[in-house]
Amino acid sequence: MTTPVVDIWGPAAPEARVVISSAPEPHDEWELAGGTAWVFYSPLNRRQLIRPVILSDGFSGGASSLDRLWAGLEENGDYRFISELHAAGRDVVILGYDDRAASITANADTAIDCIRRALAERVGRSKLVVGGFSMGGLITRYALAKMEQDPALPDHETALYLSYDTPHQGAWLPVSLQAFTHFAADNWGEVPLVGEKLRQFSALLNSPAARQMARWHLEKASGTVKEDPERAEFLQKLDELGGWPRSVRKIGVANGVETGNGNGIKPDVTAVRADGETLVDTWLKTQATGDQEVARLQKKGGEPVSVRTSGLPDIDGAPGGLFTAPSEQGDPGSFGLVALLSRLLGNTVDPDVITTSCFIPAISALAAGDISDPKALYQPVTPDSSELDAFVAAGRNEGHTTMTEELGAWIVNEIVASN
Template sequence: MSNSVVDVWGPVAPGVRSSFPPAPEPHDEWPLAGGTAWVYYSPLNRRQLRRPVILSDGFSAGSSNLDQLWNGLEENGDFRFVTELHAIGRDVIILGYGDRTASIVDNAETAIECVRRTIAERVGQARLTVGGFSMGGIVTRYALAKMEHDSSLPDHETSTYFSYDSPHHGGWFPVALQAFTHFATEQWGDTDGVGPVLQQLSGLLNSPAAKQMARWHIAKPGDTPKPAPERAEFLQKLDELGSWPRSPRKIGVANGVDSGSGNGIKGDVTAVRGDGETLRDTWLKTQAQGDQTVARLQKADGAPVSVRTSGLPDIDGAPGGVFTLPSAAGDTGSFGLAALLMGVLGNKVDPDVITTSCFIPSISAVAAGDIDDPKALYRPIASDASALDAFKCAGRNEGHTVMTEELGSWLVNEIVTAE
């Protein structure tokens, strides 16, 4: 599986790649409040910013990494997105953030500053294309909507807004994984070696951005899965801005299919089980409909903890972009991360691990349905169902934000058509 543009987890697990081949030096670099923008001029424009495209980073640990962004866009998939944009005379501005776990509202201020700087530096009157990958599509959606709504802000001069596998209707962190992560952090968060990893991962799941994105969130193992207050507050603010920017054409892509065909993961199946030095018969299950015990968590010298859910859809197997995580053992995902952590904690992990799960359901990525509804999750997406003006779904359920020729070329063609 090709690596994603946005690495959701960041370097949080032992053996995970934490460095990337160096990117070409940007032609210009803009320090911004809360972030940085890297400018790559099209060779057709002679080192002048004439036809700008802003590409926003998404959710992950810590600050944005230019090398990671560049490699995701140019090297890790089967389509060189920046090269193709340059070939049609578009200048590329890669927007990164000082803290990718910060509130979407806060990072939207950085995006607004980037849009304003772009307009100030632009030669001519060509309108902008603005969007992003994963949560970057939500950050820029909010930023453009705010620029239209707030009379103290200038016109964003944007003709096209785009999103790439963005969680418009929320994303899915398996409740079983959330519970295991918080449980392990409570027990071994002070342990040398694995402790900082656990603390970082638990902090990532409990960060402002994750709480705003996750449709179901728990802060500790015994919590009832539900939207965090931060999500409700963010959605209210977005609604007050009209929910979407109104003047640009809105387009988007999903790394999942539109046919309703799932990724093959069945509900209520043991995804990972560990037993050994620190754990006793600890297991996580895939999400099913109805009442379910999704996890059994037990420290070797402690009492078992059961984690239950009720009323959730069978979302792990839903059509959509799936978790990807590069590791020493190859690409893995949500439950694969749990398996890695169980092993590092000194336990034997059953070999039949279901490594990954759906992260951004297709209907969320193209704003075409409620991911609470199990029927909607697996229903074919009608062409007129989306809040977007145009969308493209992948031909298979693939890694979240993986840059493919199928999706990348569609976006490039749509950007050309918008003129």
């Protein structure tokens, strides 16, 4: 399994290891309001911006890292995406943000600034290609739609919009994982090394971007699972802009299958169980439909906290891009993250850990259905069901934003055909 293009939910834990080499020096660097764009001209264009392709970073903590983005696009998958775009005469503009956890609308303004700069620097009249990975697809979707509706903004002059495993219908992070993270941060946030990571992760889950992207959000371990008001407000704003840019061809890919076949994770089974120095009979279960106790959390010497859900679908096993699936680089996956943190807090973890879970359901990445509908999650995706003009799904359920030849080559061909 390869390292994702974007650092989805921030550094997983102190012991997680990701091998990232240095990116080459960009040919140009644009300082933007709220971010930075790194420009890599195609060798065919002699240091001129002729056919720009803008690729937006997605969600995580802190500022975007060019080295990490470059590694995901060029080195850690099985397809050299930037090199192939360069060979096709396309100039690549990698768009990063000062705060990847800021609201989608705020970072959309940075994307608009990048688009305006690309139009000003462009030589000739070739239209732009604009899109992004994970939440970056939502940021650029909103930016292009806003440019079409706001008379104070220029024409975006974009021919093609692309999204790569973008949560158009929302992302899924297990409620039990959210609860454990907040519970652990509240109780062990001052523990050396691991405490800082727990606080960061808990804060990240409550950031504006996470609240807008997650279909179900839990603010604290004893809170109520719901669609966050910030998400509802964002969706209303997007709807007021028409939902999508109208004057472009819209394409997308999913790291999950379109067949409706899940990843094999069964609902309502124990994913992680831990007991030891700090935890007592603490466990997390995979999500099931109906009323369910999804987690039992207990600090040694404290009272147990029961986390319950009602009306959610059995989504952990749904077809889709997997939550930072376990890899040779040390990415622990969703439930694997809980196991790792539990061990760091001095506990023994049962060996039979279900490590990962669905993160971006295929019907979300392909804008093809409501992820709160358990039937829709496991139905095949058809062209008629998608809001995209064209799409391709992976041949297997793989790590979220994994760059593969199957998906990357299809996008390059679409870009070449666009102008």
